[in-house]
Amino acid sequence: xxxxxxxxxxxxxxxxxxxxxxxxxxxxxxxxxxxxxxxxxxxxxxxxxxxxxxxxxxxxxxxxxxxxxxxxxxxxxxxxxxxxxxxxxxxxxxxxxxxxxxxxxxxxxxxxxxxxxxxxxxxxxxxxxxxxxxxxxxxxxxxxxxxxxxxxxxxxxxxxxxxxxxxxxxxxxxxxxxxxxxxxxxxxxxxxxxxxxxxxxxxxxxxxxxxxxxxxxxxxxxxxxxxxxxxxxxxxxxxxxxxxxxxxxxxxxxxxxxxxxxxxxxxxxxxxxxxxxxxxxxxxxxxxxxxxxxxxxxxxxxxxxxxxxxxxxxxxxxxxxxxxxxxxxxxxxxxxxxx
Amino acid sequence: xxxxxxxxxxxxxxxxxxxxxxxxxxxxxxxxxxxxxxxxxxxxxxxxxxxxxxxxxxxxxxxxxxxxxxxxxxxxxxxxxxxxxxxxxxxxxxxxxxxxxxxxxxxxxxxxxxxxxxxxxxxxxxxxxxxxxxxxxxxxxxxxxxxxxxxxxxxxxxxxxxxxxxxxxxxxxxxxxxxxxxxxxxxxxxxxxxxxxxxxxxxxxxxxxxxxxxxxxxxxxxxxxxxxxxxxxxxxxxxxxxxxxxxxxxxxxxxxxxxxxxxxxxxxxxxxxxxxxxxxxxxxxxxxxxxxxxxxxxxxxxxxxxxxxxxxxxxxxxxxxxxxxxxxxxxxxxxxxxx
Numbered sequence: 001x002x003x004x005x006x007x008x009x010x011x012x013x014x015x016x017x018x019x020x021x022x023x024x025x026x027x028x029x030x031x032x033x034x035x036x037x038x039x040x041x042x043x044x045x046x047x048x049x050x051x052x053x054x055x056x057x058x059x060x061x062x063x064x065x066x067x068x069x070x071x072x073x074x075x076x077x078x079x080x081x082x083x084x085x086x087x088x089x090x091x092x093x094x095x096x097x098x099x100x101x102x103x104x105x106x107x108x109x110x111x112x113x114x115x116x117x118x119x120x121x122x123x124x125x126x127x128x129x130x131x132x133x134x135x136x137x138x139x140x141x142x143x144x145x146x147x148x149x150x151x152x153x154x155x156x157x158x159x160x161x162x163x164x165x166x167x168x169x170x171x172x173x174x175x176x177x178x179x180x181x182x183x184x185x186x187x188x189x190x191x192x193x194x195x196x197x198x199x200x201x202x203x204x205x206x207x208x209x210x211x212x213x214x215x216x217x218x219x220x221x222x223x224x225x226x227x228x229x230x231x232x233x234x235x236x237x238x239x240x241x242x243x244x245x246x247x248x249x250x251x252x253x254x255x256x257x258x259x260x261x262x263x264x265x266x267x268x269x270x271x272x273x274x275x276x277x278x279x280x281x282x283x284x285x286x287x288x289x290x291x292x293x294x295x296x297x298x299x300x301x302x303x304x305x306x307x308x309x310x311x312x313x314x315x316x317x318x319x320x321x322x323x324x325x326x327x328x329x330x331x332x333x334x335x336x337x338x339x
Numbered sequence: 340x341x342x343x344x345x346x347x348x349x350x351x352x353x354x355x356x357x358x359x360x361x362x363x364x365x366x367x368x369x370x371x372x373x374x375x376x377x378x379x380x381x382x383x384x385x386x387x388x389x390x391x392x393x394x395x396x397x398x399x400x401x402x403x404x405x406x407x408x409x410x411x412x413x414x415x416x417x418x419x420x421x422x423x424x425x426x427x428x429x430x431x432x433x434x435x436x437x438x439x440x441x442x443x444x445x446x447x448x449x450x451x452x453x454x455x456x457x458x459x460x461x462x463x464x465x466x467x468x469x470x471x472x473x474x475x476x477x478x479x480x481x482x483x484x485x486x487x488x489x490x491x492x493x494x495x496x497x498x499x500x501x502x503x504x505x506x507x508x509x510x511x512x513x514x515x516x517x518x519x520x521x522x523x524x525x526x527x528x529x530x531x532x533x534x535x536x537x538x539x540x541x542x543x544x545x546x547x548x549x550x551x552x553x554x555x556x557x558x559x560x561x562x563x564x565x566x567x568x569x570x571x572x573x574x575x576x577x578x579x580x581x582x583x584x585x586x587x588x589x590x591x592x593x594x595x596x597x598x599x600x601x602x603x604x605x606x607x608x609x610x611x612x613x614x615x616x617x618x619x620x621x622x623x624x625x626x627x628x629x630x631x632x633x634x635x636x637x638x639x640x641x642x643x644x645x646x647x648x649x650x651x652x653x654x655x656x657x658x659x660x661x662x663x664x665x666x667x668x669x670x671x672x673x674x675x676x677x678x
Contacts, residue, residue: 149448
């Protein structure tokens with residue numbers, strides 16, 4: 001979409017000029033013009049609450065923050081990027097239960113000087129990412145704040161499936177992943193080093209979670225599942241802890257692709273390929289980088305997995321997560337209060 | 340509950356010391372110890388998403404922000420007050436559709452130096468207000484921020500009722516309200532004038548919305564309903580606008596109680612009762628004060644209303660909201676971007 005519609009910088013309409021009800025009307029209008037009507041949305045935006053169909057008599061729900069200065073920066077991500085990212089973080093949470101996302105509620109707090117065009121681009125990003133997952137934006141809230149704050153809540157439908165919890169992994173199970181690992185973290189490192197283009201930076205700005213792999217894993221009998229938001233080691237640690245098992249990863253199954261290795265060479269100041277330090281640096285992104293929102297799941301040993309799932313390890317008796325039989329020496333993942 | 344457990348001020352444990360996963364574990368533990376297990380919560384806190392029963396095949400959902408410095412101040416409201424208020428604002432939204440609240444998702448962003456006791460009191464307030472409404476806290480998110488940010492999402496069950504929208508009011512309908520009007524606004528004015536005690540201040544700190552009146556109104560055939568969050572005139576304006584009707588209020592049906600009149604006397608510097616300016620000032624709170632989260636609904640002319648509902652006006656052909664046949668001269672309500 002056109003970012004600023006040709007408006008002159010400094011002369012743009014702000015959300016303060018629209019006012020609260022004007023902003024709500026504008027957001028609703030944009031969404032109506034973008035998103036086709038969805039039969040599952042019985043009451044959409046514009047009333048005290050939304051009403052969604054929950055055909056199997058259960059609803060899956062999860063909520064997430066995406067905060068300016070903490071999870072994104074407006075100088076390095078567009079409104080549309082932020083919309084895609086906010087929706088993606090939430091939508092994948094219900095997929096990680098084995099459900100199909102149906103609706104998204106979006107609370108947006110904005111500074112009064114936020115350009116209306118930024119809010120419109122945000123809305124378009126939210127709607128487009130929902131469309132990728134088969135969901136629609138069904139409601140929200142607005143408020144005034146010193147920076148852009150987003151809280152997104154996703155609702156989903158299990159369609160008769162049992163929810164796939166973190167606690168069902170058992171010794172002998174295979175551990176498999178689908179979706180990129182470490183791309184967002186490497187992209188963020190590149191952005192912070194003033195590298196503003198390329199596929200890893202794009203993966204940081206707009207992660208593309210594998211939504212449909214969640215219900216697929218449930219149908220394949222996944223015993224546990226989680227989305228990788230804090231890093232593979234940290235999130236598999238949640239499965240290991242909830243299931244009371246040990247997870248053994250094989251680093252040769254997690255070999256970083258050429259893109260990650262090239263990024264590692266950039267930071268190491270090298271030009272030739274194939275060094276050990278470069279591989280170690282790239283592997284650290286794979287093991288500890290969050291926010292790609294790939295899926296990790298455990299499956300019974302005899303489960304034949306489709307090609308999109310890569311087996312990266314095994315469940316055994318014990319505790320914790322090991323890489324090639326050892327505890328990983330680096331940072332385990334992301335802690336929002338210490339990071 | 341004991342507020343600080345005898346800890347010495349300045350020596351209190353902070354959420355930074357707990358870390359993200361420690362805080363999540365603490366919040367979950369407090370909630371488990373406070374809230375009884377609820378059969379409708381199929382998967383609760385601790386996984387990628389919650390799973391709730393949606394017995395009638397539909398789910399009602401609404402999301403709201405409650406932001407420090409914008410909606411509350413930590414120097415005038417306790418953690419428990421803020422928990423009650425955050426939950427109340429959301430829970431009443433599904434009641435205003437005619438539904439029973441079932442679950443609440445809570446996203447909490449906190450500064451690293453937030454005392455753990457404050458977070459515990461907040462959790463207790465959230466759980467207690469959910470219990471008032473018959474719901475439980477089923478999930479959430481945490482993040483780090485410069486101030487306390489809460490985003491609450493409520494889910495509810497219509498139990499076979501048709502949702503009561505804003506758009507169903509028709510000429511001839513009665514307009515009725517239940518719950519306090521103007522108390523929170525008067526309480527905030529008193530707080531800002533350094534009056535820190537009394538029932539109006541308490542109403543500002545902890546509004547007590549009439550949750551069960553929402554499903555009751557739906558059962559009585561309410562044609563439209565809304566909760567009063569922006570002010571009676573503003574919120575009835577939403578019904579008038581969505582329904583394409585005019586609403587005529589009678590000020591003698593909205594007569595402010597002695598508490599509001601006493602508060603008005605305080606600001607007018609008067610001691611004797613019964614002056615015109617005092618009545619006008621108190622009536623302004625009734626008409627424009629939001630955040631009590633009373634309910635306003637329209638009913639067919641022949642509906643016999645239970646005593647808790649007070650008829651305050653009528654629906655007719657036309658547009659807008661009038662008081663005694665005239666447009667109200669003061670501020671219409673609260674606009675978050677202009678306020």
